[in-house]
Amino acid sequence: MMPATSNITREVDRAFLLIGGMSLVLLIGITVAMVLLAVRFRRSRARTTTQFEGNTLLEITWTIIPTIIVIWMFFVGYKGFALMGRVPDDHMVVQVTGKQWVWSFSYPGELIDTTEMVVPVNKPVLVELTAPPEDVVHSFYLPDFRVKEDALPGQATSLWFEAEREGTYTILCAEFCGKDHSKMVSLLKVVSAEAYDRWVNDQQMKKYRPMELEAVLNPQHPGFGEDELNIDSEVIFAAFCASCHGATGDGSGLPGIARDLTSSDGWKRSPKVVDIYRTLTEGIEGTQMRAYSNFTPWERVGVAHYVRLFSKEPPPQDTPQDYEALVAEYGLDKVQAPKETIPIEQAMEILVIEAGSPESSKERPASAETP
Numbered sequence: 001m002m003p004a005t006s007n008i009t010r011e012v013d014r015a016f017l018l019i020g021g022m023s024l025v026l027l028i029g030i031t032v033a034m035v036l037l038a039v040r041f042r043r044s045r046a047r048t049t050t051q052f053e054g055n056t057l058l059e060i061t062w063t064i065i066p067t068i069i070v071i072w073m074f075f076v077g078y079k080g081f082a083l084m085g086r087v088p089d090d091h092m093v094v095q096v097t098g099k100q101w102v103w104s105f106s107y108p109g110e111l112i113d114t115t116e117m118v119v120p121v122n123k124p125v126l127v128e129l130t131a132p133p134e135d136v137v138h139s140f141y142l143p144d145f146r147v148k149e150d151a152l153p154g155q156a157t158s159l160w161f162e163a164e165r166e167g168t169y170t171i172l173c174a175e176f177c178g179k180d181h182s183k184m185v186s187l188l189k190v191v192s193a194e195a196y197d198r199w200v201n202d203q204q205m206k207k208y209r210p211m212e213l214e215a216v217l218n219p220q221h222p223g224f225g226e227d228e229l230n231i232d233s234e235v236i237f238a239a240f241c242a243s244c245h246g247a248t249g250d251g252s253g254l255p256g257i258a259r260d261l262t263s264s265d266g267w268k269r270s271p272k273v274v275d276i277y278r279t280l281t282e283g284i285e286g287t288q289m290r291a292y293s294n295f296t297p298w299e300r301v302g303v304a305h306y307v308r309l310f311s312k313e314p315p316p317q318d319t320p321q322d323y324e325a326l327v328a329e330y331g332l333d334k335v336q337a338p339k340e341t342i343p344i345e346q347a348m349e350i351l352v353i354e355a356g357s358p359e360s361s362k363e364r365p366a367s368a369e370t371p
Contacts, residue, residue: 005144005164006164007162008080008146011079011080012146014076015077018076019076019077022073084159084160091124092109092120092123092125093109093126094106094107094119094125094127096128097129098129098130098131098135098151098173098184099132100288101177101179102243103171103173112200113207113294113295113296115236115239115295115299116186116189117186117188118188118196119196120193122163122164124161126159127140127159129151129158130153130156130157131151131153132153133154136153137177138151138173138175138184139151139173140173141171141172142171144170147160147161148174166192168188169188170188171185171187171188172184183243186239202230206231206299207297210332210334211298211301211327213323215298216301216318217318223298233299236299240292245259245261248310249307250310254288261307261311263311264311271307272315273301274304274318276304276307278329280295280304297332
C-alpha cells in the first residue's frame, strides 16, 4: 500500500483493513461451517430424522459475538469520521466552486482566484464548497486523501485535509453531473511553504498587474510569456471552454447551443478582444455561458486572443478607444498588489512597543493628548 498522505488517510485505511479483514474472516468461517454442516447433516436414507430442540448457550453465543463485532466496527470507523469533523485552528481556507464541468479555486486570505489548487505541505486546509444556484450537484473528491463532499447549488459545505507529503494529486467529481462529468478533473499541488509563497506572489502579479494597451492589441505581448506572467491560454481554454465549444472551437461540445467560434456571425457581443473579455467577466444572461471570475484580467485577455484564432475570417481589430473604454469600465489601470497584512496581535504588540519607546516620546509634542 502507498504511504499515507495525511492522518485522515491513515484512519480511513486502518478502518478499511480492519473491517475488511474481519469480514473476510467471517466469510471464510461461515462458508466452511456451512459446507461441513451440509456434508455432516446431508439428507439421510432413513425416513425419520433426529429432532433437535433449542440450544440456549449456542443462541446466546451467536447473539453476543456478532453484537460485539458490530460495536467494534462502529468505533473503528467512528474514529476517522470524528477526525474529519475536527478542523484544526491554524487552518487556511480555499473556496472551491464546482460548475459544469470545471473546478475553480479562490484564496480569500491571499485575495486571489485561480484555475488550480496549490497548498503548502503540513498545513491544514479547510475547503469551502459550493456551486452556482443554477448549476447541478457536484462532489469534490480527493482519492489520495480519502475525503469527499458534495458541492451543492447555492449552498455551502466543507471538508478539510492536511497533506504530509509534497506531490501532485488528482481532484475528481464523484457525482454524475452531465455530459462531461468524466472530464471534470483538476490537480492538487502540494508544495513547500517557500514554493507556496512564490506561487501566491506570481498569482497576485497576474491579478493585480495593470493592463497594457499593447497586451490587448498584440497576442504575442511578452507579458503573457514564461519569463513574466506565464499564461498558457491553450491550456485554460482546454480546461474551461472546450467541453462546450469543442477543442477546435466549432461548438461541437454542445451542438446548437455553444457558440461556433469559427464563424463571425451571431455574436452576442463582437469578436473583439475587449468584448470577449466582457463575456468572460460577466457571462451572457439567459445562456449557459457563465462568468469566469477565477480568471485574472491578463488570463481573460490571453484567452480572448486564443479564441480569435479559431475564426475562419479575419476578426475585427481592437482600437485604442476600445481599450480605454474597457479600462474605464473595469478599472484595469488602477489595480494594485494587495497590501501586506499582519495579525492583529502582532500589530497591537508593535503599537505598544512604539508607544513606550523613548524615541517616540521625544517626537511627541508635550501638549499632545492621547485620543
